[in-house]
Amino acid sequence: MYLVELAFDIKNLEMHIYNKQKKNKIPSSDEFKQLWSDSWKTSNIMTFEVASWITDYLFMSDREEVPSIILDISVCRIVEKKALSVIHHWLDYRTDKDWRFFRHFTALQLVMDGSNTPQLIDIINEIFTIDRDFRLRYIVEQLFTSQHINITVLRQILVKLHQSIDYSSRISIWIERRETLELILNLELERIISNIRQPSTMVIRPYLLMIKGCSENLQMYLIEYLRLFADVKTEIKNPIKEKFLTIIIKWITDCCISIGNTQPLSMKFYEYIFTFLDNPQFPEVHKAIFDALNTLFIFL
Structure with a gap:
């Protein structure tokens, strides 16, 4: 002192x-x-x-x-x-x-x-x-x-x-640093796990809502990240996986249809999202994709 x-x-x-x-x-x-x-x-x-x-x-x-x-x-x-x-x-x-x-x-x-x-x-x-x-x-x-x-x-x-x-x-920021994106994804996963385990202290707002997009290199990294997360067996239970994937897919589609977004995500990114429609494990992800398409048609 x-x-x-x-x-x-x-x-x-x-x-x-x-x-x-x-x-x-x-x-x-x-x-x-x-x-x-x-x-x-x-x-x-x-x-x-x-x-x-x-x-x-x-x-x-x-x-x-x-x-x-x-x-x-x-x-x-x-x-x-x-x-x-x-x-x-x-x-x-x-x-x-x-x-x-x-x-x-x-x-x-x-x-x-x-x-x-x-x-x-x-x-x-x-x-x-x-x-x-x-x-x-x-x-x-x-x-x-x-x-x-x-x-x-x-x-x-x-x-x-x-x-x-x-x-x-x-x-509302655009990310170009991989470590920052990894951090936000980790925090988002922790938020979902905490909400499921302790619903009385549920935190609703996703971390990803602060992000309006990421660089093309990070988009390619995120595709690989999602592929591994969805396909590789881990200790994370399926309801948590589905919720996490749904949040990310919804964020991606929101970036696509966001008014005033001058830095759209790459077509490879969107093409990968639609591959989830062939995966029966994650019906909530299917719903997020269809909801995004409906919103897009409204804007059109």
């Missing part, structure tokens, strides 16, 4: 010293706008210079530009590597409801960079109850696509995200 308090005091001292060093320099909003403009000429990047300007501004305890800054940060897609050490200071904004956004944003960026600190996971989990305006939604979605995120950390966050129906229902 003493060491934790000491570390906190040291951090506060660092911030105090930094504040004194910067007190004679009042950040200009015009300077900020120019920095953003320069950094966004190629893509939505938070550069070291932008991060430093925001940090200086927040140390001034001025709130006038905070809403505008938050709006700009909420659509920022990339944080420059050397800017991470600058925004690390934002983790200390614990209590102020206006500035907690910066704390949450920083935790997301550090986790996407590969950090597995438990404190960061706790901070991110706060988002799903505190971020009522969903200002961080697009950055939360980047967790699914990060190539550096620790998969164990991602699992913990996804479980908490899934428990927040309001937040998870607004997540």
Whole structure:
């Protein structure tokens, strides 16, 4: 406990010293706008210079530009590597409801960079109850696509995200990383097994509803995954298999007929689905396919 308090005091001292060093320099909003403009000429990047300007501004305890800054940060897609050490200071904004956004944003960026600190996971989990305006939604979605995120950390966050129906229902992402798809499939199977074994605590909403599709390579992987799951004998009982397969097939067909889906799944994917009609073991899967066809005809 003493060491934790000491570390906190040291951090506060660092911030105090930094504040004194910067007190004679009042950040200009015009300077900020120019920095953003320069950094966004190629893509939505938070550069070291932008991060430093925001940090200086927040140390001034001025709130006038905070809403505008938050709006700009909420659509920022990339944080420059050397800017991470600058925004690390934002983790200390614990209590102020206006500035907690910066704390949450920083935790997301550090986790996407590969950090597995438990404190960061706790901070991110706060988002799903505190971020009522969903200002961080697009950055939360980047967790699914990060190539550096620790998969164990991602699992913990996804479980908490899934428990927040309001937040998870607004997540819609395209997956290109195999480890992420495997994780979601595992969580989905665990959900189904838990619902069957403990119906009193049933969790209805599938994890897959947060996914709007996956890359062609992952589609080929998923075909093989489904083939093995359906055909190879395992300890998983048939009712669980059927429920799991039905959920996945329904998700695939929903991706097919989704309005506004600009990245349709491959024809091989759909061709494989129809092979289930020749398998008498899974009548619920047959029903899911026929229901999807009926819905498709309605749209046509």
